[in-house]
Amino acid sequence: QQQVKQSPQSLIVQKGGISIINCAYENTAFDYFPWYQQFPGKGPALLIAIRPDVSEKKEGRFTISFNKSAKQFSLHIMDSQPGDSATYFCAASINNDMRFGAGTRLTVKP
Amino acid sequence: KAGVTQTPRYLIKTRGQQVTLSCSPISGHRSVSWYQQTPGQGLQFLFEYFSETQRNKGNFPGRFSGRQFSNSRSEMNVSTLELGDSALYLCASSPRLGNTQYFGPGTRLTVL
Numbered sequence: 418q419q420q421v422k423q424s425p426q427s428l429i430v431q432k433g434g435i436s437i438i439n440c441a442y443e444n445t446a447f448d449y450f451p452w453y454q455q456f457p458g459k460g461p462a463l464l465i466a467i468r469p470d471v472s473e474k475k476e477g478r479f480t481i482s483f484n485k486s487a488k489q490f491s492l493h494i495m496d497s498q499p500g501d502s503a504t505y506f507c508a509a510s511i512n513n514d515m516r517f518g519a520g521t522r523l524t525v526k527p
Numbered sequence: 528k529a530g531v532t533q534t535p536r537y538l539i540k541t542r543g544q545q546v547t548l549s550c551s552p553i554s555g556h557r558s559v560s561w562y563q564q565t566p567g568q569g570l571q572f573l574f575e576y577f578s579e580t581q582r583n584k585g586n587f588p589g590r591f592s593g594r595q596f597s598n599s600r601s602e603m604n605v606s607t608l609e610l611g612d613s614a615l616y617l618c619a620s621s622p623r624l625g626n627t628q629y630f631g632p633g634t635r636l637t638v639l
Contacts, residue, residue: 451627460617460630506570512624514583515560517570
């Protein structure tokens with residue numbers, strides 16, 4: 418059972434553009450929603466995270482928007498750079514039982 | 528602070544063998560979780576240990592097991608290896624339950 422659905426599967430954006438990745442979850446008990454960035458040959462690295470009592474969180478060029486009633490959250494990468502090219506995973510967890518989305522392969526063209 | 532370390536980084540085994548993977552969490556972190564990553568299934572939760580006790584378990588067969596030691600280091604074991612067990616096995620640590628998890632670089636297991 419896929420508890421976190423992520424889209425799109427792949428995304429190509431021009432340098433300077435906005436990258437948007439969307440996730441939807443099913444279990445309303447999830448209480449922590451992180452985004453991870455993974456480069457080839459590396460483990461996922463935490464990018465930004467949000468808890469359901471907040472609707473938006475911004476850290477630098479990265480913003481999470483959270484819609485509790487729709488059970489959806491999204492990652493926005495402003496001014497996308499070639500160095501942002503990586504696979505991004507959304508996740509939802511309860512007490513460290515973390516369920517991941519399928520991942521989005523982002524390519525930022527120079 | 529040193530990050531999460533995993534050993535070995537690469538491993539090649541044959542079907543039917545067993546394997547043990549090791550994870551050393553960030554100093555002070557008491558929770559260790561294990562994940563399997565494959566191109567087809569993505570990142571899947573295996574199990575999580577906190578203070579030497581398994582707190583959560585994902586939907587994997589009993590061939591997959593783990594343990595945590597008093598120093599928070601953890602091992603996972605896969606017995607009777609199958610071709611489908613070929614994957615990147617990731618370990619993540621966090622200070623306590625419900626907190627941010629930090630991943631190690633993973634162990635790439637290939638089953639021939």
